[in-house]
Amino acid sequence: MREIIKDKVIVQDDWTVLRLAEGEAPDAVEVPAGKVIVPLKVWQLQRDSLAKRGDIAVWFASDEQAKELKEDIARFSLIAVDFPKFADGRGYSIAYNLRSRFAYTGELRAIGDVLRDQLFYMQRVGFNAFATREDKNIHDALKGLTDFSEKYQTSWDEKSPLFRREHRDGAQA
């Protein structure tokens, strides 16, 4: 069990993330029992057996595309996106596409190099759960979700841009 942030609070979590070791093949790796988040590749290659289990989730590597899971998205109550480095921003578009284009409504979790100063943006594009890096204080990280109370542009969290939501004054004549 470890702590994660989910829906803006810190909760205990019993999912484990399966990461392939060097040389391990996604079609052959043995998925352990219990609640496991498996790589997208493993899901695709072992779909027949994994589909029978109710305790499987998938995670996207940053170079994978949301559309690769298109047909199966509705099966999952948890999908994760990996950030190999916090400065790798591909995961933001994966999340946005999962939510906006493929109408995914379950838990969307950021895993990997997940740090306080990126949480606000992650939340905006559709993440609602954050497995923050375990060497960092998760109570501190929680503060990252409330850095801003206003935003200009649309994303998953805000369907309307500021100029449609609020009355904004023009120049004083």
Place this chain on the structure above:
Amino acid sequence: MYRYDQHDHQIIQERIAQYRDQVRRRLSGELTEDEFRVLRLQNGLYMQRHAYMLRIAIPYGMLSSTQVRKFAHIARKYDRGYGHFTTRQNIQFNWIDLEETPDILAELASVEMHAIQTSGNCMRNITSDEFAGVAADEVIDPRPYAEILRQWTTFHPEFAYLPRKFKIAINGSKEDRAAIAVHDIGLTVVHDGQGEVGFRVMVGGGMGRTPILGSVIREFLPWKDVMTYLEAILRIYNQHGRRDNIYKARIKILVKAIGAEEFARQVEEEWQDIKDGPATLTQEELTRVASYFSTPDYATLPASDAGFELHKTENKAFSNWVKRNVKPHKVPGYAAVVLSLKKPGVPPGDANAEQLDFIAGLADRYSFGEVRVTHEQNLVLSDVKQSELVTLWQEAKAHGLATPNIGLLTDMICCPGGDFCSLANAKSIPIALDIADRFSNLDYLYDIGDIELNMSGCINACGHHHVGNIGILGVDKDGSEWYQVSIGGAQGNESSIGKIIGPSFSAGQMPEVIERIIQVYIRDRTEDERFIDTARRLGIAPFKEYVYASPIKTTEPHGEDACA
């Protein structure tokens, strides 16, 4: 110009609080330098050779006199008394203490300014035409769109960690003065056949190691679709731009790899999903933002002022200044004035605190309290009465701001180079100063006429050397500094990338190298031919032949001589 409302203020204040806490956590060790670097870069704070440099955003180059006075204050209180205007219309301060940066941001916020996204792998400050709103050849004022895009790019959650930096420029005139062809996205405001306003969209231009001119991926994008279409471009780039090699990570490499047509197809496909969605721009919002860029309260004046005309004929120095530094205005009796920051002996683009205060005063007295920054690193007073040009000239001259050299050889674009920048391979400012010194004779400069000399201290090309009629690039060879010279680059409607003429030179040889290039031009030009026209007609061969024909003495005795 645009003024913040309560929402803009709130976002900036929340940003300062966020950044102040990030600095605190860095100083306490909670954030490692690797973690903090990315955060501070997105706030324009670079670690330079000697100290931190803070780059402040000047959205599309527009400033109020109040903001200029704030720069003077920051220069005095937090820096060493001066600032440096950049080729992206921003200002940099070179001697900054990390601990003081949150306070500087608070000072900036008090005059509706910030340093957000002036560096880092995100969407940067949007640049535009310094004569927007006043240019005689303007089709549509691009500033309302630039401001709308400024807000759209600010803290965009999905595109803050792109493969590489991302620069947008927007032009609304017949002549492109915003260098749109060398930007990641270059927008030109145009009319379609029915008179509707929209944009011609160019993508994938850039300089750096692989200079490429942008490709048009859409001839006409209706104005209301600008944000959704740009979102589609950015989403494609964020997912497919290369991240394995920093030198191949700009969007230009992606566009080149898959081809502009295929890139355009992917963007169109992506766009279909969000087109006409809530991010579509509304007429109400466009009207609101445009209201801030309404025409100032111009006086009704004759098209030409008799006193002004008289002074031009009687005073050669004034008439030279008018010829080079005064630009046509769409309103009768007015002119736009370029204040040269290229005085011999001063690093190009630098202004000290006294000058900044003085410029603010000039703006208040002569030009509705506004100042613009050009990407050639000069300043513009955009709305000056012709009848006041003489007194303005006299005042500017007394403060070293009336060097009559706009568009001439000494009006060089130059990056800060190895004296400041830790990325640079070579110094640039001393070479610029040496060249300016060599060409100090004004009659000679005028005889040479229009020419763009651009210099960068490294391949990142902040000094736009690829599009200089003469381009100089500082390179490192075995630990010493050398300079590679190219000819035939140009910005504007006829943009082109210069060609390298041959082996590089030492710093001490550079003034003579430029002199020889100019001699070839003067020898071979036909009547009324500008340098760039001659260079295009003849190619680099005659320049190359003459420059390398005999050894060039160097003032630096050490190092290999390129002609030895």
